[in-house]
Amino acid sequence: MTIAAPRYRLTSVEREPRWKRVRVIVLEGLMRRLGALNIVLLVLGSLIVGLEVVLFTTPGLAQLISGGHGVALSSFATPYESIVYLLLATMLTASAGASSVAGDVADRSITLYLSRPITPADYLFGKGAAVGLVLLIFFVVPGIAGCLFAFFVGNVSITLAVTAMGAFVGVGLLAVVLLTGLALMLSSLTRRPLFAGAAIFGVLVSAEILADLIQSATGSNQALYVSPIEDLLAVAQSLFGVTPSISATGALGVVLGIAVATGAVAYLRVQRVEVVQ
Numbered sequence: 001m002t003i004a005a006p007r008y009r010l011t012s013v014e015r016e017p018r019w020k021r022v023r024v025i026v027l028e029g030l031m032r033r034l035g036a037l038n039i040v041l042l043v044l045g046s047l048i049v050g051l052e053v054v055l056f057t058t059p060g061l062a063q064l065i066s067g068g069h070g071v072a073l074s075s076f077a078t079p080y081e082s083i084v085y086l087l088l089a090t091m092l093t094a095s096a097g098a099s100s101v102a103g104d105v106a107d108r109s110i111t112l113y114l115s116r117p118i119t120p121a122d123y124l125f126g127k128g129a130a131v132g133l134v135l136l137i138f139f140v141v142p143g144i145a146g147c148l149f150a151f152f153v154g155n156v157s158i159t160l161a162v163t164a165m166g167a168f169v170g171v172g173l174l175a176v177v178l179l180t181g182l183a184l185m186l187s188s189l190t191r192r193p194l195f196a197g198a199a200i201f202g203v204l205v206s207a208e209i210l211a212d213l214i215q216s217a218t219g220s221n222q223a224l225y226v227s228p229i230e231d232l233l234a235v236a237q238s239l240f241g242v243t244p245s246i247s248a249t250g251a252l253g254v255v256l257g258i259a260v261a262t263g264a265v266a267y268l269r270v271q272r273v274e275v276v277q
Contacts, residue, residue: 029130046142053146077240097183098197143168181262188269
């Protein structure tokens with residue numbers, strides 16, 4: 001009988017591919033943002049869009065409101081003229097985006113996310129995709145559903161319905177880019193989600209109030225460029241065939257500029273986080 005030393009063999013541990021890690025961030029973030037409050041906001045926003053699209057595309061009511069012109073592409077723009085709908089959008093952005101980065105900074109889980117092969121860009125993409133998907137549901141899905149319903153009940157033609165759906169998709173994607181970038185930036189500036197949510201809501205509402213005050217004082221519509229919401233509305237009105245108060249091209253430039261600037265700031269903030277290798 002012989003006694004031999006055991007032989008151990010090291011096996012290589014393969015890490016999950018980069019795209020799978022990003023997918024986990026997206027799915028985990030999306031599940032966190034489908035809480036009770038956000039679901040209520042999504043339902044309320046959907047009801048507003050659905051009811052207004054159906055009502056204002058009803059031929060008799062449309063002729064009464066438009067002075068006999070009937071249903072047109074501008075009939076679908078009514079949700080963006082609703083203060084309640086825009087307020088719900090602001091609340092949803094604050095609620096969904098508050099903890100996107102701040103929550104991970106608070107519990108230091110961000111250091112694990114940013115371990116290789118996850119990069120700051122991967123992390124922000126995953127977090128932004130989770131917030132953006134919630135906002136996309138809010139801005140796009142109800143509009144498309146309303147257009148399809150208006151077509152199936154015979155209120156509008158297929159051509160008008162498809163054109164309106166394209167407008168809803170275009171405005172929705174622009175809103176997602178703008179609001180997601182703003183949410184990520186403000187969430188990356190603090191480790192407290194409550195402060196981040198208050199900042200998101202406060203910046204959007206304060207900018208809107210400031211723009212209205214300056215416009216009232218100066219009588220110039222150029223002051224409306226100060227508000228991201230007014231810039232988004234100008235682009236939306238242009239896509240739906242309504243003449244906006246400010247240039248839609250200029251407003252689009254402001255929206256894209258804000259999106260790029262906020263995304264850059266969020267990236268620089270995340271890049272400074274010390275990671276665990």
